[in-house]
Amino acid sequence: MRFMYDGTNLVPEPLTAGGEKVVPISRVATIPIYELNPHFSPSSELLSFLAGRQLLLDELSFSLDQLHAHYENGYVSYQKGVVPTEQGHRCMRCGNDAPHFFASFFCARCETVCTYCRKCVTMGRVSECTPLVVSNVPPERVVYPHPLAWTGTLSKAQQRAADAVVQAIERRAELLVWAVCGAGKTEVLFPSIQRALELGDRVCLATPRTDVVLELAPRLKQAFPSVSTIALYGGSEDRKKEASLVITTTHQLLRFYRAFDVMIIDEVDAFPYSVEPMLAYAAEKARTKPSALIYLTATPNENWQREMKQGKRSAVTIPARYHGYPLPVPTFAWCGNWRKKVNRGTLPTNVLAWVEKRLQEKKQAFLFVPHVELLEKVAAILQRFDRRIVGVHAEDKARKEKVQSFRDGNIPLLVTTTILERGVTVPNIDVAVLGAEDDVFTEGALVQIAGRVGRSAQYPGGDVRFFHFGKTKAMVKAKRHICDMNDEARKRGLLW
Amino acid sequence: MVMCLLCHQRYEPRLGWSDFLTVKEADVLCEQCRRSFSLIEGERCHQCDRPFSLISDSYRYGELCTDCLRWQQADEWRDVLTKNRSVYVYDEWMKDVVTRWKFRGDYALVEAFRVDVRREFFRHFSADVVLVPIPLSKKRLYDRGFNQAKALAEILSLPIADVLERVDSEKQSKKTRMERLRTVQFRLCTREWRYDQCVLIDDLYTTGSTVYHAARLLKQGGVRDVSSFTLARA
Numbered sequence: 001m002r003f004m005y006d007g008t009n010l011v012p013e014p015l016t017a018g019g020e021k022v023v024p025i026s027r028v029a030t031i032p033i034y035e036l037n038p039h040f041s042p043s044s045e046l047l048s049f050l051a052g053r054q055l056l057l058d059e060l061s062f063s064l065d066q067l068h069a070h071y072e073n074g075y076v077s078y079q080k081g082v083v084p085t086e087q088g089h090r091c092m093r094c095g096n097d098a099p100h101f102f103a104s105f106f107c108a109r110c111e112t113v114c115t116y117c118r119k120c121v122t123m124g125r126v127s128e129c130t131p132l133v134v135s136n137v138p139p140e141r142v143v144y145p146h147p148l149a150w151t152g153t154l155s156k157a158q159q160r161a162a163d164a165v166v167q168a169i170e171r172r173a174e175l176l177v178w179a180v181c182g183a184g185k186t187e188v189l190f191p192s193i194q195r196a197l198e199l200g201d202r203v204c205l206a207t208p209r210t211d212v213v214l215e216l217a218p219r220l221k222q223a224f225p226s227v228s229t230i231a232l233y234g235g236s237e238d239r240k241k242e243a244s245l246v247i248t249t250t251h252q253l254l255r256f257y258r259a260f261d262v263m264i265i266d267e268v269d270a271f272p273y274s275v276e277p278m279l280a281y282a283a284e285k286a287r288t289k290p291s292a293l294i295y296l297t298a299t300p301n302e303n304w305q306r307e308m309k310q311g312k313r314s315a316v317t318i319p320a321r322y323h324g325y326p327l328p329v330p331t332f333a334w335c336g337n338w339r340k341k342v343n344r345g346t347l348p349t350n351v352l353a354w355v356e357k358r359l360q361e362k363k364q365a366f367l368f369v370p371h372v373e374l375l376e377k378v379a380a381i382l383q384r385f386d387r388r389i390v391g392v393h394a395e396d397k398a399r400k401e402k403v404q405s406f407r408d409g410n411i412p413l414l415v416t417t418t419i420l421e422r423g424v425t426v427p428n429i430d431v432a433v434l435g436a437e438d439d440v441f442t443e444g445a446l447v448q449i450a451g452r453v454g455r456s457a458q459y460p461g462g463d464v465r466f467f468h469f470g471k472t473k474a475m476v477k478a479k480r481h482i483c484d485m486n487d488e489a490r491k492r493g494l495l496w
Numbered sequence: 497m498v499m500c501l502l503c504h505q506r507y508e509p510r511l512g513w514s515d516f517l518t519v520k521e522a523d524v525l526c527e528q529c530r531r532s533f534s535l536i537e538g539e540r541c542h543q544c545d546r547p548f549s550l551i552s553d554s555y556r557y558g559e560l561c562t563d564c565l566r567w568q569q570a571d572e573w574r575d576v577l578t579k580n581r582s583v584y585v586y587d588e589w590m591k592d593v594v595t596r597w598k599f600r601g602d603y604a605l606v607e608a609f610r611v612d613v614r615r616e617f618f619r620h621f622s623a624d625v626v627l628v629p630i631p632l633s634k635k636r637l638y639d640r641g642f643n644q645a646k647a648l649a650e651i652l653s654l655p656i657a658d659v660l661e662r663v664d665s666e667k668q669s670k671k672t673r674m675e676r677l678r679t680v681q682f683r684l685c686t687r688e689w690r691y692d693q694c695v696l697i698d699d700l701y702t703t704g705s706t707v708y709h710a711a712r713l714l715k716q717g718g719v720r721d722v723s724s725f726t727l728a729r730a
């Protein structure tokens with residue numbers, strides 16, 4: 001959209017008389033901000049639609065006249081979508097400032113060469129002529145007395161973590177919850193979300209992965225049946241609703257602005273956003289000031305682990321699983337130049353022996369390989385032992401069906417890449433990694449892989465084997481990480 | 497290492513042969529994304545470029561597909577369009593890419609088509625033609641921010657004549673074939689030109705209705721020879 005700006009008044013092009021000079025919003029030096037006019041009667045529909053959000057004009061169903069009247073009376077603001085920086089540009093919706101994620105074109109909207117952000121373009125294009133619309137009225141606070149319907153009990157370690165989260169929420173503080181895979185971290189959140197809702201806070205649970213949103217939303221709705229709750233992901237129906245409890249993916253979080261008093265970020269280290277600043281930017285933008293910020297992770301990065309040791313980051317650990325059995329510790333097995341073997345159509349003898357033993361004992365297993373290219377080759381080799389063995393990767397069109405078939409017990413062994421390391425929980429399985437020395441297997445990835453084993457109380461043990469062609473630091477660290485957690489759990493008397 | 501324009505993964509670019517000038521140029525896509533495009537290959541309809549391998553034999557009539565046969569059988573449409581040529585098969589992959597490009601508005605993706613578009617265009621057409629991009633309505637142009645047909649035409653570095661204008665009408669898809677055939681879709685917005693050969697440019701050739709209408713108008717305006725060239729053939 002282009003605007004006429006004469007130094008005092010800012011008018012969108014379609015509302016001008018015509019003939020005046022109009023420029024893309026990025027060229028307006030300072031966008032005027034108006035005081036809230038108490039004599040203006042705003043549209044409650046518009047205010048509730050915009051409350052806590054940052055939206056494009058294309059995402060609004062109100063007339064420009066109506067919207068602009070709310071702007072001139074101080075109820076909404078226009079912001080620039082793209083601003084210049086020293087190296088190029090920054091997208092104000094997603095925070096991207098990497099030059100290779102911007103492109104320019106001759107734009108029919110502003111009739112000039114216009115630069116846009118490629119990083120968040122799937123959410124509707126933000127370019128130099130795009131205003132972002134935000135509300136100046138904070139979202140409504142709803143108080144829910146005793147909203148928690150869940151009646152389970154927490155383990156000692158869960159309770160301690162839950163208390164710490166409640167405190168962080170009351171103090172509007174930042175807290176890292178380091179919970180081992182299978183600790184039962186969702187239940188840990190129940191008392192704290194309850195506390196927040198009792199205070200009238202708006203709560204957001206953000207995660208990079210749609211699967212996690214789909215898994216958590218029904219559990220939270222069940223735990224808080226009286227609370228307005230929405231789940232946001234690409235294609236979700238809840239987009240326009242307002243709610244006190246929001247479960248969302250990173251991308252959908254980009255549409256929020258100063259909305260949440262409590263921001264909980266789950267799987268903060270999950271692929272691929274651990275290397276991406278977008279989630280951090282989106283979370284920061286979507287928080288009110290001051291607000292509580294809670295991180296949940298099973299595998300904090302080195303930086304955070306160091307900060308915790310130095311006492312610079314407040315954190316609480318849950319070193320034991322909810323069932324009170326220790327985490328299965330990985331064993332290393334050297335397997336020589338396995339890539340050469342794969343190219344010759346076979347696998348190292350100890351790897352084959354490991355697989356055959358699982359097949360004989362009818363115990364299901366995952367075999368992780370470092371890259372998609374290897375997946376089909378390794379699966380084809382193993383199909384000679386059992387035709388039901390298949391490979392699956394993140395982009396696999398039949399992924400859902402294959403994973404379900406594995407859960408149903410129809411696939412004895414699933415060859416997979418690291419992408420599947422989370423979210424898939426099957427009782428009574430073993431896991432092996434072929435080529436654990438590869439760069440893709442970071443400490444975090446290996447801990448997550450090991451964390452697939454022994455999740456259920458019925459089968460708390462299992463074999464975790466790292467087949468390698470040269471031990472790496474990441475492998476050693478992952479093993480130490482798991483042993484340290486078991487030691488701490490033992491010391492705190494959390495194990496059977 | 498560079499970033500793949502489509503999947504945003506880092507990759508080691510391979511040098512390829514770009515077009516008839518044999519200029520070496522690195523691909524903007526990683527190998528996997530590049531392999532996912534299907535160029536139109538093998539036997540195809542002489543008139544519209546539809547690959548015979550993708551339709552059943554009952555839709556084939558000698559060198560033509562039955563769609564083209566219908567156009568040729570109608571007096572008012574016969575010889576309106578010399579030929580259509582397209583670059584890619586409109587498969588699931590192409591559908592995804594075109595959606596990201598034209599509906600999500602990621603203009604930069606046009607670069608992914610550059611090499612194939614230039615090579616295929618100059619395989620079928622000479623450099624002394626004038627390009628006529630199929631226009632969008634004013635409203636749609638504003639919504640999208642750019643005209644995808646114009647973006648394709650600009651890749652070819654040949655003269656472009658914006659001589660057509662959309663006549664706003666109801667959605668094409670809601671109409672029957674007969675209704676679509678009768679509806680006026682375009683008008684000429686200038687008469688002050690004289691072209692011998694024009695090539696209409698669009699992103700998609702589906703039923704042919706769009707390019708046939710545009711071609712007839714150009715012919716009525718005095719152009720001797722009108723063909724069309726599209727990114728994909730549905």
Ligand SMILES: [Zn+2]
Pocket residue numbers: 091092093094095096117118119120121126
């Ligand atoms: Zn962006």
Ligand SMILES: [Zn+2]
Pocket residue numbers: 024107108109110111112114127128129130
């Ligand atoms: Zn623009």
Ligand SMILES: [Zn+2]
Pocket residue numbers: 500501502503504505525526527528529530
């Ligand atoms: Zn790619």
Ligand SMILES: [Zn+2]
Pocket residue numbers: 541542543544545546560561562563564565
């Ligand atoms: Zn044909």
